[in-house]
Amino acid sequence: MILPGSTLGLLGGGQLGRMFTSAARTMGYDVIVVDPDPHSPAAHFATEHLCADFHDQFALSQLAKSCAAVTTEFENPPADSLAWLARHIPVRPGANALAIAQDRVREKTFFAENGFPVGPFAIVQSETDIDAAIGAIKFPAILKTARFGYDGKGQARVTSLTAARENFRAWRAVPCVLEQLLPLELEVSVVLARGADGAITSFPVAENQHANGILDMSIAPARISANLANQARDISERLAATLDYVGVLAVEFFLVEDENGKEQLLINEIAPRPHNSGHYSIDACVTSQFEQQVRALCGLPFGATTQHTPAVMVNLLGDVWKNNVLDTAMILQEPNAKLHLYGKREARDGRKMGHYTVLGGDVETAYASAQKIKQRLTQPSDAL
Numbered sequence: 001m002i003l004p005g006s007t008l009g010l011l012g013g014g015q016l017g018r019m020f021t022s023a024a025r026t027m028g029y030d031v032i033v034v035d036p037d038p039h040s041p042a043a044h045f046a047t048e049h050l051c052a053d054f055h056d057q058f059a060l061s062q063l064a065k066s067c068a069a070v071t072t073e074f075e076n077p078p079a080d081s082l083a084w085l086a087r088h089i090p091v092r093p094g095a096n097a098l099a100i101a102q103d104r105v106r107e108k109t110f111f112a113e114n115g116f117p118v119g120p121f122a123i124v125q126s127e128t129d130i131d132a133a134i135g136a137i138k139f140p141a142i143l144k145t146a147r148f149g150y151d152g153k154g155q156a157r158v159t160s161l162t163a164a165r166e167n168f169r170a171w172r173a174v175p176c177v178l179e180q181l182l183p184l185e186l187e188v189s190v191v192l193a194r195g196a197d198g199a200i201t202s203f204p205v206a207e208n209q210h211a212n213g214i215l216d217m218s219i220a221p222a223r224i225s226a227n228l229a230n231q232a233r234d235i236s237e238r239l240a241a242t243l244d245y246v247g248v249l250a251v252e253f254f255l256v257e258d259e260n261g262k263e264q265l266l267i268n269e270i271a272p273r274p275h276n277s278g279h280y281s282i283d284a285c286v287t288s289q290f291e292q293q294v295r296a297l298c299g300l301p302f303g304a305t306t307q308h309t310p311a312v313m314v315n316l317l318g319d320v321w322k323n324n325v326l327d328t329a330m331i332l333q334e335p336n337a338k339l340h341l342y343g344k345r346e347a348r349d350g351r352k353m354g355h356y357t358v359l360g361g362d363v364e365t366a367y368a369s370a371q372k373i374k375q376r377l378t379q380p381s382d383a384l
């Protein structure tokens with residue numbers, strides 16, 4: 001067990017790292033953050049910020065020397081840096097799980113080979129793979145690059161073979177997956193933590209609404225039957241065990257109807273870290289997903305994931321900043337809303353700048369008040 005008073009290392013200093021760092025510091029740990037951005041959101045909360053590239057040998061040596069263990073907050077830290085660190089200190093999650101989560105080809109193959117439910121997909125390494133997939137995959141479909149996609153980036157909806165080929169070519173023939181566009185009833189996600197001893201604990205299922213490929217709102221608990229929620233948690237926990245995962249893992253699901261009208265959960269993708277859809281846990285659960293990440297990293301017993309209050313989380317994208325300023329009063333005047341800002345200096349459209357979580361006696365009340373705040377924020381300023 002790595003006890004409070006020890007120093008933890010973090011590769012990546014974005015908002016997820018910031019919330020991890022805040023949780024760790026609250027519990028009495030020191031945190032050293034490595035991130036090349038001098039204004040890294042996590043650095044504000046860190047004991048020390050090594051403003052360096054993830055390949056930087058000096059920074060890596062510092063982590064190995066000063067930290068009891070290291071974690072990451074994004075799926076793409078360089079594999080060789082992780083391998084070097086792992087020779088000196090525990091790195092959680094491990095390189096194998098990251099390698100699967102960062103590559104849609106490996107990820108989908110892993111789901112299918114291990115019997116986890118997944119929608120129709122084909123691996124595309126060449127244009128002939130697209131031709132061969134037609135039949136098994138019907139249009140409309142989505143072509144996704146295997147690597148470096150997020151928030152709907154690296155994806156194109158395609159309605160014909162020609163369009164699929166053109167997109168593949170425009171992306172310089174990098175490996176892709178072609179997925180059938182599914183009629184989604186709902187999207188839900190499960191955030192869980194697994195310890196090195198195999199202990200697993202998952203948070204209540206969140207229901208996710210997207211806008212322009214980016215998460216817009218998470219409603220927790222999800223408005224699905226207890227049976228489906230249990231299934232989602234069960235599949236996620238089995239997946240984490242199969243991966244021999246250590247740390248916090250998020251599993252995104254599609255809820256679809258099969259040909260007999262029966263509801264079915266399909267895994268969309270996994271994220272080897274806390275997840276945007278788990279932010280509600282900070283304000284609505286006994287233990288947050290970030291505290292759980294600290295506990296998993298340090299080998300501590302897990303905290304209760306019990307949700308004490310229904311909640312709706314809404315992302316604050318740069319779009320609602322006017323002249324680089326957010327009208328925070330719109331959120332602060334609602335007594336049941338909790339404001340979280342990530343300390344990013346520049347507001348850009350589509351950039352995640354913060355979020356707010358509205359708590360309520362039930363999800364519908366929280367949802368209505370979250371919507372009201374959202375409408376106020378998106379109203380053109382001359383209408384106010």
Ligand code: ADP
Nearest residue numbers: 142149150151152153179180181182210213269
């Ligand atoms: P990202 O890495 O950007 O989160 P996802 O694969 O999760 O990529 O896709 C983003 C969103 O696009 C999903 O949450 C969902 O709303 C939509 N989407 C992705 N794949 C499909 C699909 N096969 N059918 C229907 N909608 C999809």
Ligand code: MG
Nearest residue numbers: 151252268269
């Ligand atoms: Mg996703």
